[in-house]
Amino acid sequence: MKVNKELLKGNAQTLVLKSLQRQDMYGYQLAQEIKKSSAGAFELTEGTLYPILHALETDGAVECYWEEEGGRKRKYYRLTKAGKGLLKQKTAEWNEFRAALDLVLGGAKLEPEAL
Amino acid sequence: MSAPRIVEFLAIVADQIRSPALRRSTEEELSSHLADSVDDLKGRGVPEEEAVELAVLKLGDPRALGQKIRRANRPNYLRFSFLAVAGLAFGLPAALGGTLLLEQSIRSHLEERSRDKDRYRQAFLEDQKLLSENEFFGRVSPNEHDAGPFLNPKIVWEQSPQQSAPWPELEFSREASKVFWQERRLGRTWLQIDPNRFARVNTAWMSELSRFDHWDLLSGPVNPMNTHVAQGKGPFSVPMPKYNDLNDFVRVRLLQGLGSGKMLPALKDVRQLARLVYTSETLISSMVAVGMLNLERSAYEEALRRNLLRKGEWAPISAELSARARRSLYDFQVWLDLVNAPEQAEAILQAPHAPGGLCGALSELGNSAWFTRSFLEPRVPLESDHSAWLAKLDQLLHHTPGCRLTLAKAYWNSPPHAEEEMAFVFSSDPVQLFWNFGYFYGANIPYLRRVVWFHSLGYTQMRASQYERSLEPGRELSGK
Numbered sequence: 001m002k003v004n005k006e007l008l009k010g011n012a013q014t015l016v017l018k019s020l021q022r023q024d025m026y027g028y029q030l031a032q033e034i035k036k037s038s039a040g041a042f043e044l045t046e047g048t049l050y051p052i053l054h055a056l057e058t059d060g061a062v063e064c065y066w067e068e069e070g071g072r073k074r075k076y077y078r079l080t081k082a083g084k085g086l087l088k089q090k091t092a093e094w095n096e097f098r099a100a101l102d103l104v105l106g107g108a109k110l111e112p113e114a115l
Numbered sequence: 116m117s118a119p120r121i122v123e124f125l126a127i128v129a130d131q132i133r134s135p136a137l138r139r140s141t142e143e144e145l146s147s148h149l150a151d152s153v154d155d156l157k158g159r160g161v162p163e164e165e166a167v168e169l170a171v172l173k174l175g176d177p178r179a180l181g182q183k184i185r186r187a188n189r190p191n192y193l194r195f196s197f198l199a200v201a202g203l204a205f206g207l208p209a210a211l212g213g214t215l216l217l218e219q220s221i222r223s224h225l226e227e228r229s230r231d232k233d234r235y236r237q238a239f240l241e242d243q244k245l246l247s248e249n250e251f252f253g254r255v256s257p258n259e260h261d262a263g264p265f266l267n268p269k270i271v272w273e274q275s276p277q278q279s280a281p282w283p284e285l286e287f288s289r290e291a292s293k294v295f296w297q298e299r300r301l302g303r304t305w306l307q308i309d310p311n312r313f314a315r316v317n318t319a320w321m322s323e324l325s326r327f328d329h330w331d332l333l334s335g336p337v338n339p340m341n342t343h344v345a346q347g348k349g350p351f352s353v354p355m356p357k358y359n360d361l362n363d364f365v366r367v368r369l370l371q372g373l374g375s376g377k378m379l380p381a382l383k384d385v386r387q388l389a390r391l392v393y394t395s396e397t398l399i400s401s402m403v404a405v406g407m408l409n410l411e412r413s414a415y416e417e418a419l420r421r422n423l424l425r426k427g428e429w430a431p432i433s434a435e436l437s438a439r440a441r442r443s444l445y446d447f448q449v450w451l452d453l454v455n456a457p458e459q460a461e462a463i464l465q466a467p468h469a470p471g472g473l474c475g476a477l478s479e480l481g482n483s484a485w486f487t488r489s490f491l492e493p494r495v496p497l498e499s500d501h502s503a504w505l506a507k508l509d510q511l512l513h514h515t516p517g518c519r520l521t522l523a524k525a526y527w528n529s530p531p532h533a534e535e536e537m538a539f540v541f542s543s544d545p546v547q548l549f550w551n552f553g554y555f556y557g558a559n560i561p562y563l564r565r566v567v568w569f570h571s572l573g574y575t576q577m578r579a580s581q582y583e584r585s586l587e588p589g590r591e592l593s594g595k
Contacts, residue, residue: 028146028151044150047175047183050141054187072151075144 014094016052017079017087020062026074027053053077061086118167121149122125124177131181134188141184145174154230242439246473250430251390251408252440254483255517262327262391263334269320271357272339284320287360291316295363305366306417310374312365321368321384329394332356344525350482353522358403361392365407369414378418382429385411393475396520401475405440408432444476479513481523 002026019025019033031049056062064075079087125142132138152170157163174180233483247253294312295305332355333341339354365385373383385407393404412431418424512520512527 013163026147028148045151045175046173047180050145050148050180051187054184059189072147073143074147074151075140 011094012048012052013056014087014090016049016056016062017083017090019029020077020079021084021087024076024078026076028074030077056083059086118153119144120167120171124149124171124174124432127177128181128184131178132185134185137188141181149174172395182479229537239443242443243473246440246443249432249436251386251393252436255560256329256394258329258330258519261290261328261334262330263332263338264336265323265327266330266356266391267332267335267338267340269359272354273357285360285364286357287363288316291367292363295366305370306373306413308370310370313370316364316367318364318368318371321364321388322380324384324387324391326563329519330391331519331521332395332397332400340522344522344529347530350485350522350526355397355399356395358392361388362403362406364388364409365410369410373414373417373421373423376423378414378423379429382411382415382431385414396474396478396518397522398475398479401444401473402441405437405444408437409434412437443473474515474520477511477515477518478520478523481508481520481527481584485523485526485529 011107015034016030019030019037025033027046027049030053031046053062057064059082061080062077063080064077066073066075067075125145128145129138129142132141132245149170153163153166156166156169162167164579197443230535266285271283271286291313294308298305298308332338333344335341342352368381368384372378389411390406391408392400408431412434415424415429415431419426509527512523
């Protein structure tokens, strides 16, 4: 099931950071990876991906380098220490949000561990 | 990839981006993206022409994409504002975080304005040449007769809990200062004040200065600056002479010359004090010395008007040279080309004229770098270019001809901050938050070292055109 675009919008950055945590990637590779690892639920519009990557680079969360393979130069992105911190923060925010939403939707008791 | 559809798409994206470097790298990045996308589609059996069209469509509207990429390469000003506000409460660390963002915005501007940077560098080098050829700025002191033991115990020290003497001999009385304030409030120039109003101000000590050739602020048996440094306290709070008082003494001495008609001795006394202040080799003292030279020039011109002197009897430092000195001192960061590339820094350092006339600026640079080094070294591994930069600065501090740099070397060769100052920096949670998010990680050091001083936040590549314009005829000069 494809996820509503609005939900994806606020979390695209987290998806990118998480993917880069696993390995350095270039833009096209990242787009394919996000689609694959979400079993097709998330398909980032390629036009959205590059502004996100550039903004993360501007903010110091990722850094980039160029590599040439088969005559084609590709710009790879790598997560920085600041980016790891940001991912940690985003993950914590998401967990908190999800637990609170579960509470509202499912009436579950709020346990400290859920946060 | 050279398919016309792709070339057209990339051209529209590039049109939205002003920075030439960003434009080039974006075109390259998107070109390889499209090539990968086309290959992928062709691998799934899509014909080439259709694959190209699909690949381009998947990237969306090229105009919007270019604009978003352009905006994404600007810093997040909201976050910068937050850091600036946090900086008011928590001082330097937040300011440093803000300077990182500012530096990133400077980086994109630098790429656009490289032509202005070259003009700036040429103007700066020309300033250095003219200053080094001038007798006042370029003269190397023999450093044989130190005014420190004479002056340091007598002056008032600012930022110091104790003074050299309970009643500093060279404290300019409040009563006398009021005279200047009153005249200023009335919109009158100090040159018109009746010197008899300063009858109680003793300026005889100024004639004793002729036997000295430099002034070491650290010398002498009792010295608040020495004590401060020995206690391991930082350069940002080091006690400094109360230069306002010395400036007031200069005005009174010049007024005495105008009042008595004996202008030459007054001008000589002031010139000598300015020279000693300049040789004390701090950035502030260098600026103050330039200000004193401006006061001297104003009094000389007044003396000419009153026929107390003939033209040529005295050679004041010209307004233009004074302005060049002032702006050079203000732009001390450029010495090690903290904004430009290292090879360009090398060009400045290897210019035919050594920057010996700007020892105060070099001292400031050393103090700033010392703070950065002690602040960061225990925490992050230094990038190789930063280590090379520190080595270069070390060489300058120890081997620049004509510069003693006793204060800068005292800090440079000393251990890091005293613990209480470190505690101030790291005790607040928001500061720890910045740290935990790694804002001070190694790759940022080259940018941090460029803007260590809070006031350096104002330094951007716009100084290129401002630097040149500052010497245009008709521009108001400071210090008059």
